[in-house]
Amino acid sequence: MEYQLSFIDRIERTATAMSLRFRRPPGLDFTAGQYMLVTLNPGLVHPLSLSDDPGEKGFVEFTKRMTGSRFCRHLLSLAPGDGITVRGPMGRFVGDGGEKYLVFIAGGIGITPIRSIMKSLVRSRGNLERVILLYGNTNPADIAFRREIEDLDIPSFRVVHVLADPGGESGHYQGFINGEIIAAELTDIHEAIFMVSGPPVMVAAVEKALLALGVGGDRIRTDIFLGY
């Protein structure tokens, strides 16, 4: 389905991550974790994940890593009431409602579909007993939605930060998310469903590490942010 969306406002999440909100038209329904094809003008099209809770009726939100590209410059030039075209929703990076133990692994802006799923879990927990987020970022200032995510009211939920440069903050892993960190942080690894989202290199490395730890491929769901 194609929809015209009217721009409401933008929210700076970090120095390089910007949320953009648009009025939600009647009929635009989605499942947390899905994305849409966003067309700013002919030839300026990117897939973007819906970053907020589908239960939010007043608006839909996308959160873009601001790279200085033509697409980003156009996003920055939007004024309230300006229109864009979106197609979708699309994608199967979604929960099935039956999970008991979910492990999210996000690389940077790959947090967007995971944030949407986690916010929806606050409303509707299904059978969930345990949720863990391994969240990789460059440094503390780069962690989008940090406080909000750390405060989510989900049963037995915790966040593990992995930072290339912890910048003096203690209590985090330094480096990139890898098999050692996953093995150290998770118990009952074979019972977990893994949802991994981020740039292609990150997703490939994490998937390889999970398979090496003996996790079955049918327990790994991925969302690959082509373009990074």
Ligand SMILES: Cc1cc2nc3c(=O)[nH]c(=O)nc-3n(C[C@H](O)[C@H](O)[C@H](O)COP(=O)(O)OP(=O)(O)OC[C@H]3O[C@@H](n4cnc5c(N)ncnc54)[C@H](O)[C@@H]3O)c2cc1C
């Ligand atoms: C399913 C999905 C969900 C995504 N969700 C988000 C999101 O929530 N937030 C976010 O910031 N980004 C998301 N992305 C990535 C986004 O679509 C852009 O590709 C990325 O943001 C780069 O765009 P840019 O305007 O910053 O840079 P650009 O200058 O447009 O792109 C950088 C380079 O990547 C290439 N490229 C761009 N897009 C693609 C593509 N789709 N496939 C292959 N090559 C490409 C360009 O040719 C260029 O060489 C998602 C991607 C996918 C596939």
